[in-house]
Amino acid sequence: MNWGPRHVTADCWEFRLWAPALNSLDLLVEGCEPVAMDSVGDGWYAIKAPAEPGTRYRFILPDGLQVPDPASRAQSGGVHAWSVVTETAIAGRMPWKGRPWEETVIIEVHAGVLGGFAGVEAQLERLAALGITAIELMPIGAFPGARGWGYDGVLPFAPLEAYGTPADLRHLIDRAHALGVMVFLDVVYNHFGPDGNYLGLYAPQFFLDHVDTPWGGAVAVEQPAVADFYFENARMWIVDYGFDGLRLDAVHAIRNPAFLDDLARRIRAAVEPGRHVHLVLENEENDADRLRPGIYDAQWNDDFHNTVHVLLTGERESYYADFSDATTEKLARCLADGFVYQGEPSPNHVGVPRGTQSGHLPPTAFVNFLQNHDQTGNRAFGGRLTTLIVPERLRAAMALLLLTPQIPLLFMGEETGSDSPFLFFTDFSDELADVVREGRRQEFAGFAAFRDEATRERIPDPNARKTFLDSRPEPGPQAGAWQSLIAQLLALRFEHLVPRLTGTTSLGTRVLGEGAIEARWRLGDASHLTIAVNLGDQSITFRDIAEKPIFTQGSPGEPASIAVWRHPLDPS
Template sequence: MRWGPQRVAPDRWCFRLWAPGAESVSLLVEDRAPVAMPVVGDGWYAIEAPAGPGTRYRFALADGREVPDPASRAQSGGVHGWSVVTETARPAPMAWAGRPWEDTVIMEVHVGALGGFAGVEAELERLARIGVTAIELMPIAAFSGSRGWGYDGVLPFAPLEAYGTPGELVHLIDRAHALGLMVLLDVVYNHFGPDGNYLGLYAPRFFHSEIDTPWGGAVAVDEPAVADFFCENARMWIEHYGFDGLRLDAVHAIGNPGFLDTLAQRVRAALPPERHVHLVLENEANDAARLCAGLYDAQWNDDFHNTLHVLLTGERESYYADFAQETTERLARSLAEGFVYQGEPTRNGVGAPRGTPSAHLPPSAFVNFLQNHDQIGNRAFGERLTTLVAPEPLRAAMALLLLSPQIPLLFMGEESGSRTPFLFFTDFHDELAEAVREGRRREFSGFADFADEAARTAIPDPNAQATFIASQPRPGPDADAWEDFVRGLLSLRFEHVVPRLAGTVSLGARVVAAGAVEARWRLGDASILTIAINFGDGPASFVGAPGQPIFASGSPREPASITVWRQDP
């Protein structure tokens, strides 16, 4: 690895910085005089110096500005403070080899809202008892302040100080593995946050200034040193910390599928063949090609969520407008083929085409969810479905999520019927805090409920500590009933679906009535899985399947009902 400090002797480390735009670079080690770093080729500066774990250092530019190491493995004093020499490599290979992708039931969590790495670790036994097999951490890379969603990180190699130490993160992962749980990590490779990103000062080639994005110039992943930066970051989390996989945030904003393929190839080539490591994409482009070459396991399927959300809530504004017409047909297509949009124009036929054909992909190539951090937190008041939808249809939707052959994802608190919001929160100050606050309110100006300024000012301030505290999940009033319900569904999933998921193919889905769909799949052992779901206002006549259903909630012909059959070959 070229980025970040590397041990070269027991008490000596090599420090490197790619700074092709800098006139000079000096190494600053705390309590020592600065030392000029020689140029070693292609914009790289490097020097060996006495150091050990815990040594604090940073770099000085020709104009006197002092900057952290962009590949710092830990920080002291925040993203503007000192970088810390940290030994992240494991002393010995892990005995844990992971779990097959077909086993996966994901619980997405925000580390800060649960009390840091130690707080997440305290939840593991309970989640394992419910039937969760993987926890997914929202981004943990260092960002400005001590609270935030994590998608504005600026030091991708350094776990946020407020969450705990690198050693505590390793302990969390080891404890999860001991309980049979995988640990996945959300990583952001498409942009940096607005506070604490110094790369442009000394490495302007890190960005394409001529390609505009919402966060400034596009990240130049076609530059070899930049590609190395992110590939080495991915490898560090998996090889050194022991993560079982990564979810790559918003890769449509990278705009370079070749880089995505290279990253996956390099990660997988570095791992022993027996190790199960899973790579998942978030990609608004619905690019099925990225899921066909054996490099990426799956993609988050917003289409499934958006379609079901319209059926459950009746909401049709903003991006839900793309799912407001022929909604039942769209649910059927999502269950049968994955993506709803497979090249069709958005905005009811007048927008840009979106997506590529996906019917050839296995159901396990799609991560489905009823809620996640985006779909709750991007609401003005962060409401969960427990406050928007009646219990009966919500339970039917949960059964559909957990018994369908797609990979299910839950959001922290969903398993216990939490009614606490999950709001958008940050920890910025001064002008940046005001810009974020006003930007958040402006984001909802196109919604009818927030057409006037007075309504928009009621939206919680992202920078207020109270907003963060309100977002910490608490069990709902019927938490025990919800956990029993989810545990029972996951028990059925692992009895009837998971052992047969490899090799599953869709047999199609049909619209039975408004809001009612019947879907069928041939599982890997040739048994047939049939699901009849009715979110409509009236009865529906399903064909069903012979024999006793493995799960039923309500009459299969009535609203807010679901029936699931598995028929042996």
């Protein structure tokens, strides 16, 4: 491995840094005099020095600036301070091969609002009892301050100090595995945050100055050292810590599909035979080619969320405009084929085709959700669906999510019917805090409800500690009922769907009325799954199937009703 300290002997470590823009570089170990590092070719500097776990160190640039290791495995004092020698590969951990992808039911969580790694661990037994088989941590790589979503990280190898130590993280993963729960991690490989990223000072080649992303220059993954940086990060989480998989954030901003495919192959090659490791993408380009067998297991399917959200709430502004026309037909296509947009332009992308054909992919190539950090937190006041629609409609949508063959994802608090907002929060200071606060409010200037400046002033300040505290997912007033419903739905999923998901194919969908559809699949054992749901406002007629439904809510065909059958023969 090239990036980060490498253990050589009991009391000796090798320190390395890729600094192709420099002619010299020094290592500073706390309590010692600086020592010049050796240039070892291709822009790399290296030196062996006495150290042990817990030793603090920095690099000194020719102008005297002291910077942390971008591949620091731990920090002491924040992202501008000391890096800490840390042993991440630990022998003698419990044997664990993971779980097949078809068994996956994910809940996305934010470690900070749950009380750090120990707080997440305290939730595991309850979540496992509900039928959750995987938790997905929002990014944990070190970012400025103690509060943030994690997508502005600058030291992606170092777990944020505010969440706990590397040992605390390993303990969380081991406890999850003991309960049969997988642990996934959301990683950001497309950009760095604005505060604490020193790479451009000594390795400007890390970035492409001619390719922009919404967060700045794109990362130059064509550079071998840059590609290795991200592979070694992924390998550390999966091999050293024991994570069961990764969700790669916004890979459309990387602009290099060949790198993505190679990264997946390298990760899988680094894992011992027989172990289940799962790789998932967020990709606005709806590129089905990335979901080939053996590359990525699945993609977060915003198309499902957006169509269902429009049907449930009637909202049609901003990106919901792409789903405001023929919404019911779009949901039908989504359940049958995966992506709604498979090469067509949309109102927000006039003349620009989006997506590729996806009907050949298995349903399990798509992760569906009703809410997540983006879809909740990027609302001005972080409002959850519990505060936007009546419970009956939400229960019908929840049954649709959990009893279709796609992989379902819940967002923390959803399982308890939480009314708590999930807000956008950061921990920046000085001018950057002002920029983020004003930028957040200007994001909503195009919405009818926020065209008035006084109204935008009511949007919570991302940097206020209260914004962070308000985002803790307190159980809602009907928490027990929601947990019972989700436990019931997941028990049905594991009885009727999970053993039969391999080989599942769509048998098509049909529109029954505005907001109402019927969707059918042939499961892997040749039995059939039929779901009829009415998220609209008018009564319709569901198909008459001889077998008793495995689940119903409401009077069949009435608004907010759903019926689910698994039957041996095609009812047509």
